Amino acid sequence: MRSISVFEGGTMSSTVLASLRATFALGVALTMTGLAIHSAHAAEQDDIEAVKALVHETAERWNSQDYRTVLELWDPDEEVPFYLAEEQDDWFIGWEPLKAYLAPPFPSPAVEGLREEMRDISVKLIADDLAIAAWNMHFEMKIRGRPPIGEEVRVSAVMRKKPEGWRYIHWAESPMTALVYIEKLFQRDVDHEKFTPLIERSRKVKESWRAEYAEQAASD
Numbered sequence: 001m002r003s004i005s006v007f008e009g010g011t012m013s014s015t016v017l018a019s020l021r022a023t024f025a026l027g028v029a030l031t032m033t034g035l036a037i038h039s040a041h042a043a044e045q046d047d048i049e050a051v052k053a054l055v056h057e058t059a060e061r062w063n064s065q066d067y068r069t070v071l072e073l074w075d076p077d078e079e080v081p082f083y084l085a086e087e088q089d090d091w092f093i094g095w096e097p098l099k100a101y102l103a104p105p106f107p108s109p110a111v112e113g114l115r116e117e118m119r120d121i122s123v124k125l126i127a128d129d130l131a132i133a134a135w136n137m138h139f140e141m142k143i144r145g146r147p148p149i150g151e152e153v154r155v156s157a158v159m160r161k162k163p164e165g166w167r168y169i170h171w172a173e174s175p176m177t178a179l180v181y182i183e184k185l186f187q188r189d190v191d192h193e194k195f196t197p198l199i200e201r202s203r204k205v206k207e208s209w210r211a212e213y214a215e216q217a218a219s220d
Contacts, residue, residue, distance in 0.1 A: 047166075048123045051131045051159055054166045059116040059137075068103040075160050075167035086153055086173040112142040118155075129161040137173075151175065 054073060061069045074081060083092040085101065092098045121135040133156065140150040158170035176184070 044125060047125055047131065047161070051123045051133050051166050052121045054159060054168075055118045055121050055133060055135060055157075059118045062114060062116045065113060067107070071099060071102045073168055074098070075162060075169050077162075078160065078167075078169040081168070082170045082172070084172040086175045110144050112144050114139070114141040116140075131159045131161070131166065133157050133159065151181070 058070060058073055061067070061073070080094055081092075081098050083098050083101065085092070088101075092101055117138040118135050119138070121133060124132045126132055135155055137153045137155045138150065139153055140148055142148040154174040154176075156172050156174070157168055159166045160169050161167075175181070
C-alpha cells in the first residue's frame, strides 16, 4: 500500500485541506474566546476601579467642606436609600431623612471642619450593575471649642451602575466597640522597638529560672 502524499497531481488532497481548515477554525475560535475572556476581565477591572474612584471621590467631597455635593453621588432613581451614620441612633431610610442629613438647608455651626481618607477598599461585583464595597475610613473632625478628634471607621456600601457612573444606594458605617477601640489605643502606645527585645529576654530568663528550679528539685 502506497503512502498518501500531501499533494496528488500537484494539488492538496481534500483530507489534508479539510484538516487544515478545521485546525484554522479551531484556532480562530480559541483566539476569539480568549479575546472575549480578556475583554470581560478588563471590563470587570474597569468597574472595580470605577467603584474605588467613587469611594475616594466621596472623601474628596467631604473634604471640600461643601458636604451637600455628597448627595450627588447617590442614585436618584433608587426608591428607598439606606444610610447608617456611626454617630446616629438609627438608620436614615428614604430620601427625606437622607437629604436632611447630607444636604441640610444650613451647615452646622458647631462643626469647624472635617477630613476623611479611604483605604483598603475591597469590591465585589454581584451583578452587571450592582457592586458591594467595604473599606476603612480615617475620620477627623473639629468641633467649636474642642480640640480635633480622629478615629478609624469600617464602612460598607452598595452601588448601582448608571449611565453617569456608579452611584450609592446603601451606606453603613460600623465603628469598633468602645472596648475594642480603647484596647487598640493602648496597643498604639507600645514602643515595639524597645519592648520586643525585652520579650525575648523574658523568655530566656524564664527558661533559666525553670532550669534552676528543676536542678534544685532533682538535688533535693
